[in-house]
Amino acid sequence: MKSVIRHITVNCAPPLEPYTLAEFWSATLGHPIHPDDTPGDDEVLIELPDSPGLLFIRVPDPKSPTTRNRLHLDLQPEQPRDEEVTRLLTLGATFVDDQRTEDGRGWVVLADPAGNEFCVERSDAERTTP
Structure with a gap:
């Protein structure tokens, strides 16, 4: 079971x-x-x-502004990460933190309109590009 x-x-x-x-x-x-x-x-x-x-x-x-989410979503967009971050900000997300590294790895932390944090990772194409 x-x-x-x-x-x-x-x-x-x-x-x-x-x-x-x-x-x-x-x-x-x-x-x-x-x-x-x-x-x-x-x-x-x-x-x-x-x-x-x-x-x-x-x-x-309401969610406490001083507590971090215990669970969050990691999104892998179809388009390049930076384009997706821009699109999500336009939809109403807010910027929280930038964890991108110089080599292109990492993620961007955003929050939805309720303050729930989520991460935007690199697209599949960005992962396979040397």
């Missing part, structure tokens, strides 16, 4: 609505919000093919 991960759950505290945060991640990942979900819902789902879904749920308490 075993268990599988069905959802990765992201808490959404006021004033941010689950649907609003799901819209950011939907645009980021290029996958739609579940058609049954609407603005004002307490739970909003983005189903991802061959992966756990992202489930955004309403909670009463």
Whole structure:
């Protein structure tokens, strides 16, 4: 017997609505919000093919600004990392930290509109370029 991960759950505290945060991640990942979900819902789902879904749920308490996430997502974009960082900032992400190294390795730390940190790594093409 075993268990599988069905959802990765992201808490959404006021004033941010689950649907609003799901819209950011939907645009980021290029996958739609579940058609049954609407603005004002307490739970909003983005189903991802061959992966756990992202489930955004309403909670009463905000994330502490002094605590780091215990879990975060690492994104590997299809386009070059720097172009993806620019795109995500345009969508509403905020810059947190730059961990890129001179040799092109490393990552950029961003936060979604709720303050949840995530990393943007190099694209596959950037990883295979000498």
